[in-house]
Amino acid sequence: MKKRMLVVNDDEGIQVLLARLFGEKLDIFSAFTLEQGKKLFGKNPTVDLVVMDGCVDNQQHELDSIELTREIRATYQGPMLACSSFPDYNNQLMKAGCDYNVGDLGLIGSIKKILGI
Numbered sequence: 697m698k699k700r701m702l703v704v705n706d707d708e709g710i711q712v713l714l715a716r717l718f719g720e721k722l723d724i725f726s727a728f729t730l731e732q733g734k735k736l737f738g739k740n741p742t743v744d745l746v747v748m749d750g751c752v753d754n755q756q757h758e759l760d761s762i763e764l765t766r767e768i769r770a771t772y773q774g775p776m777l778a779c780s781s782f783p784d785y786n787n788q789l790m791k792a793g794c795d796y797n798v799g800d801l802g803l804i805g806s807i808k809k810i811l812g813i
Contacts, residue, residue, distance in 0.1 A: 698723045699811050704733035705749035721813050730764050750780030762792045769793025775810050779803045
């Protein structure tokens with residue numbers, strides 16, 4: 697059985713890259729909005745990994761995913777990655793419930809390490 701990963705990130709480039717790199721090894725649930733992330737997590741609460749961006753619905757690059765991070769963490773005991781390109785946003789995502797502060801540059805290696813792929 698494939699491991700499963702939820703990616704909440706509005707950056708199509710990152711979503712496409714992750715699908716290309718891990719699509720054969722993982723079931724990937726891609727959310728481009730916070731609402732999609734909430735719905736996908738609701739349907740798949742036992743994913744093996746959650747990847748959270750800091751700015752998802754906001755074109756001004758303001759932090760907007762804290763509430764969803766807290767909602768997921770309230771019931772989810774698995775690993776969560778903070779992967780914003782803004783270091784301060786990653787720190788705030790960590791306070792909201794993420795386990796790993798990886799940023800965009802450390803994302804691929806961290807996924808491989810955490811999921812053992």
